Amino acid sequence: xxxxxxxxxxxxxxxxxxxxxxxxxxxxxxxxxxxxxxxxxxxxxxxxxxxxxxxxxxxxxxxxxxxxxxxxxxxxxxxxxxxxxxxxxxxxxxxxxxxxxxxxxxxxxxxxxxxxxxxxxxxxxxxxxxxxxxxxxxxxxxxxxxxxxxxxxxxxxxxxxxxxxxxxxxxxxxxxxxxxxxxxxxxxxxxxxxxxxxxxxxxxxxxxxxxxxxxxxxxxxxxxxxxxxxxxxxxxxxxxxxxxxxxxxxxxxxxxxxxxxxxxxxxxxxxxxxxxxxxxxxxxxxxxxxxxxxxxxxxxxxxxxxxxxxxxxxxxxxxxxxxxxxxxxxxxxxxxxxxxxxxxxxxxxxx
Amino acid sequence: xxxxxxxxxxxxxxxxxxxxxxxxxxxxxxxxxxxxxxxxxxxxxxxxxxxxxxxxxxxxxxxxxxxxxxxxxxxxxxxxxxxxxxxxxxxxxxxxxxxxxxxxxxxxxxxxxxxxxxxxxxxxxxxxxxxxxxxxxxxxxxxxxxxxxxxxxxxxxxxxxxxxxxxxxxxxxxxxxxxxxxxxxxxxxxxxxxxxxxxxxxxxxxxxxxxxxxxxxxxxxxxxxxxxxxxxxxxxxxxxxxxxxxxxxxxxxxxxxxxxxxxxxxxxxxxxxxxxxxxxxxxxxxxxxxxxxxxxxxxxxxxxxxxxxxxxxxxxxxxxxxxxxxxxxxxxxxxxxxxxxxxxxxxxxxxxxxxxxxxxxxxxxxxxxx
Numbered sequence: 001x002x003x004x005x006x007x008x009x010x011x012x013x014x015x016x017x018x019x020x021x022x023x024x025x026x027x028x029x030x031x032x033x034x035x036x037x038x039x040x041x042x043x044x045x046x047x048x049x050x051x052x053x054x055x056x057x058x059x060x061x062x063x064x065x066x067x068x069x070x071x072x073x074x075x076x077x078x079x080x081x082x083x084x085x086x087x088x089x090x091x092x093x094x095x096x097x098x099x100x101x102x103x104x105x106x107x108x109x110x111x112x113x114x115x116x117x118x119x120x121x122x123x124x125x126x127x128x129x130x131x132x133x134x135x136x137x138x139x140x141x142x143x144x145x146x147x148x149x150x151x152x153x154x155x156x157x158x159x160x161x162x163x164x165x166x167x168x169x170x171x172x173x174x175x176x177x178x179x180x181x182x183x184x185x186x187x188x189x190x191x192x193x194x195x196x197x198x199x200x201x202x203x204x205x206x207x208x209x210x211x212x213x214x215x216x217x218x219x220x221x222x223x224x225x226x227x228x229x230x231x232x233x234x235x236x237x238x239x240x241x242x243x244x245x246x247x248x249x250x251x252x253x254x255x256x257x258x259x260x261x262x263x264x265x266x267x268x269x270x271x272x273x274x275x276x277x278x279x280x281x282x283x284x285x286x287x288x289x290x291x292x293x294x295x296x297x298x299x300x301x302x303x304x305x306x307x308x309x310x311x312x313x314x315x316x317x318x319x320x321x322x323x324x325x326x327x328x329x330x331x332x333x334x335x336x337x338x339x340x341x342x343x344x345x346x347x348x349x350x351x
Numbered sequence: 352x353x354x355x356x357x358x359x360x361x362x363x364x365x366x367x368x369x370x371x372x373x374x375x376x377x378x379x380x381x382x383x384x385x386x387x388x389x390x391x392x393x394x395x396x397x398x399x400x401x402x403x404x405x406x407x408x409x410x411x412x413x414x415x416x417x418x419x420x421x422x423x424x425x426x427x428x429x430x431x432x433x434x435x436x437x438x439x440x441x442x443x444x445x446x447x448x449x450x451x452x453x454x455x456x457x458x459x460x461x462x463x464x465x466x467x468x469x470x471x472x473x474x475x476x477x478x479x480x481x482x483x484x485x486x487x488x489x490x491x492x493x494x495x496x497x498x499x500x501x502x503x504x505x506x507x508x509x510x511x512x513x514x515x516x517x518x519x520x521x522x523x524x525x526x527x528x529x530x531x532x533x534x535x536x537x538x539x540x541x542x543x544x545x546x547x548x549x550x551x552x553x554x555x556x557x558x559x560x561x562x563x564x565x566x567x568x569x570x571x572x573x574x575x576x577x578x579x580x581x582x583x584x585x586x587x588x589x590x591x592x593x594x595x596x597x598x599x600x601x602x603x604x605x606x607x608x609x610x611x612x613x614x615x616x617x618x619x620x621x622x623x624x625x626x627x628x629x630x631x632x633x634x635x636x637x638x639x640x641x642x643x644x645x646x647x648x649x650x651x652x653x654x655x656x657x658x659x660x661x662x663x664x665x666x667x668x669x670x671x672x673x674x675x676x677x678x679x680x681x682x683x684x685x686x687x688x689x690x691x692x693x694x695x696x697x698x699x700x701x702x703x704x705x706x707x708x709x710x711x712x713x714x715x716x717x718x719x720x721x
Contacts, residue, residue, distance in 0.1 A: 044607060048602075048603055051497060052538060052569045052570070052571060053419055054534055054555060054567065054568060055567065055568065055570060055611070056452065056455070056555065056566065056567035057565055057566040058565075059451060059452070059454045059455065089615070089619050089620075090578070090615070162612050165566055165578065165580075165615075166567075171610050171612075191566075194580035195564050195580065198580070198581055199564075202582070220561070221561060224561045228582075228645065229646050307646045309653065310646055310647070310652050311653060313653040
């Protein structure tokens with residue numbers, strides 16, 4: 001890209017136009033040949049000429065109370081629902097807890113042959129899984145009233161997942177082609193599950209982190225940043241999480257299960273939910289001082305030093321900075337916390 | 352304040368972002384050209400503001416744009432013998448209520464009221480009647496950036512960099528006040544008479560404490576963490592910034608698909624296909640912005656926005672010059688007067704605004720503390 005930005009404006013404009021003409025890619029209003037790729041680009045240009053509208057879900061403040069919804073179903077059914085959810089890209093990233101909460105919340109609905117389940121253009125709230133029966137998707141192209149059949153669904157298939165994310169008009173009409181039994185979940189339930197589970201998880205992690213002396217100096221924002229990136233790992237009983245003498249670059253928290261630390265074969269520590277180990281690895285890669293072995297099945301979450309550094313900088317620097325802040329603050333107020341007469345009475349805890 | 356607005360020259364040059372404010376930010380970052388000390392609540396001190404304008408004093412001109420809850424008109428505010436050219440954004444209270452977006456409207460007004468930045472559209476005031484909330488905005492007469500991008504097809508790297516740099520400084524300014532924008536796209540960028548950017552439409556902007564949860568934005572520009580309902584924060588704006596650079600250079604967005612679900616699948620897949628003409632450094636920058644892993648997306652890591660500003664793709668950019676609008680914009684709108692609306696599409700055949708229902712006194716109460 002030659003040419004300076006200090007070109008005369010008119011010249012810059014002309015240059016831009018000339019450039020636009022010389023580019024090989026067909027542009028919005030230029031028709032070149034009729035290859036498949038060009039066809040695709042032309043179609044794209046057509047839809048791109050419209051202004052895109054924003055989408056939004058109902059505002060969720062995170063303070064709403066979420067009541068778990070449980071619709072009884074047998075284990076076979078649950079398994080079927082799970083396997084269908086796993087196939088969908090919107091559900092693939094869910095953790096076990098989230099997936100199970102959704103499986104529990106899914107409701108059974110019935111439609112008769114010929115019933116319209118969802119209507120193109122109307123706003124929708126539900127995602128559907130076909131338990132029994134069959135359905136067909138129909139689309140009317142813009143400018144034409146004729147409906148065109150685009151897809152057939154049979155048991156084990158699903159549709160309408162976009163409605164779980166935000167209020168957008170349905171892309172197709174789906175009609176029951178036989179009597180149908182469907183499993184349905186609506187957006188507010190889905191979103192409430194997602195929010196409450198992620199929020200719960202984050203709060204848990206933040207609280208875990210608060211108890212780690214080495215990380216006491218992190219402020220809320222920094223703690224939240226780390227809580228966001230903790231990576232879960234699962235271990236079976238009697239597995240080693242870290243090994244004495246091994247290189248250490250990860251700090252671990254136990255989310256579920258129990259483990260113990262041994263040094264030269266002797267048990268030196270027991271760990272349960274909320275306990276942590278390996279935090280010195282955030283400072284340097286001194287060899288591990290102990291072997292940590294799981295006693296039960298464990299879920300641990302961890303963060304490694306590089307990642308910590310990328311997000312917040314070196315832990316040493318944070319410790320140093322806080323120390324300086326603290327000293328400065330003390331110099332200004334001339335009262336050290338130890339000398340302060342008493343801490344102010346806490347306000348009544350909000351319930 | 353009143354006089355200050357009227358005293359402004361054409362194109363709403365506004366309080367010129369002179370050196371003094373640029374200097375204010377210098378103690379923060381050596382290369383930072385954005386003042387960061389504007390986070391005090393309430394409007395910035397020097398901001399021009401109309402107190403309680405009367406809706407009857409606005410003479411409406413042509414429609415400039417329409418949105419999901421209302422439309423924007425060119426308007427002349429004429430109390431007594433004065434005249435202020437402005438744009439009025441009228442939002443239907445009925446549709447705001449129906450789609451449960453009241454809080455977004457309040458956020459839009461509240462946030463715009465506090466902002467004062469060269470590349471962000473200025474809010475002069477607001478008023479309301481039974482049917483609508485009206486925001487009185489600076490009229491930016493060069494038209495929509497979207498129109499220029501689509502009619503040109505795509506921009507060269509120079510042009511793209513020029514506009515990307517103005518957006519970047521705006522995001523640095525917003526994030527410095529813990530505001531996330533959440534709806535970056537060419538449709539929400541206007542050009543002033545000289546060809547500089549003004550970001551408009553703060554309907555999804557939000558003051559955040561760490562993170563927020565409401566899914567909103569435009570499908571092509573949504574970051575993976577928004578689609579996955581993981582809770583999101585400032586990094587979503589840097590993701591969208593990567594999408595914008597891609598779209599300016601390519602002429603189409605990186606995760607383009609016929610329907611939103613297809614777009615989401617592409618966003619979650621993490622695959623990027625670059626057209627052959629992208630420079631190596633452009634590709635590298637985009638790859639570092641369009642990364643799902645929040646520990647790798649630049650803009651909000653330890654290095655902050657400096658990591659983007661010092662990226663090789665911006666090597667030729669002098670950030671102080673960007674802030675002070677010293678470089679000649681590559682696009683030059685053709686405007687003949689302050690209230691020239693010829694750069695905007697013609698909406699004259701548009702039917703008058705419809706309101707879905709009449710609000711009850713209860714409904715009106717929701718808007719009392721606007």
